[in-house]
Amino acid sequence: MSFEALSPGGLDYLPCRYGNSKVLFRGPRRSLNKPFVAFLGGTTTYGKFIPTPFPDIVEAQTGLTCVNFGSLNGGLDVIASDPVLREMSVQARVTVIQITSPRNMSNRFYRVHPRRNDRFVEASALLRAIYRDVDFAEFNFTNHMLQRLCLVSPDRFQAVLDELRAAWIARMRLVLSQITGKTILLWASEHTPEEIGTDIDADPAFVTRDMLDAVIPLATKYAEVVAAPRDVEARTEGMVFSELEAPAAKMMLGPQMHRDIADMLVPLLKSIT
DSSP states (O other), X not given: OEEOOSSTTSSOOOOBOOTTOOOOBOSSOOOOSSOEEEEEEXXXXXXXXXXXXXXXXXXXXXXXXXXXXXXXXXXXXXXHHOXXXXXXXXHSSEEEEEOOOGGGSOOSSEEEOSSSTTXXXXXXXXXXXXXXXXXXXXXXXXXXXXXXXXXXXXXXXXXXXXXXXXXXXXXXXXXXXXXXXXXEEEEEESSOHHHHTTOTTSTTTTOOHHHHHXXXXXXXXXXXXXXXXXXXXXXXXXXXXXXXXXXXXXXXXXXXXXXXXXXXXXXXXXXXX
């Protein structure tokens, strides 16, 4: 692992924006005047703590211009609602979409921040009616709220889980239907879809094989990359982070996983470009 003591942020991500989007993406800002591959997703695609995230590796191995539209703590809501991202995905030769958890997206039960999708904003009247014994004012993050709801009543939490999964399928179908070009859905996790289950801390939490089967036919290709045990143990090797960021870094996919993702994506991209 590598500790950066010169600045509190460790890596300089050169954050940038495209068009009128309010979302900060990882830089440097790329020219979109020639054909490009768009990479949409959350923190993994952004490559937090990763000197060379997988979009950069793919570009180096293919020669294709690869634009990183991943956003920190971004989820499906950012992809579905940001007009610039929709425009970029239409213009791209291929759009790679990282599969993110339904926990960080607005639904009938609660609303999340439009850009930082892990931030809990408001519970709906319906959720408040189901959980009258919960004070939603104490929550700032979706994980904290969902953990509490499950702890208070696993039976009632099933209704929340069912809603999140149904909303995810609908939102993913919408996103894929709006992209006229070719698409690759990317599963990148330490777990297979069968292993995720209802573990709130797993990533992407709550996504099942059945959910994937409901949306994969709308994509051109599907890539499933699961970290090997040795990569999980050595996840922080090659990362750059400050000492204060060490706990967060230990929760991320490491540089070797980014290389594995690139190794999976490169032949897929070559087959459809």
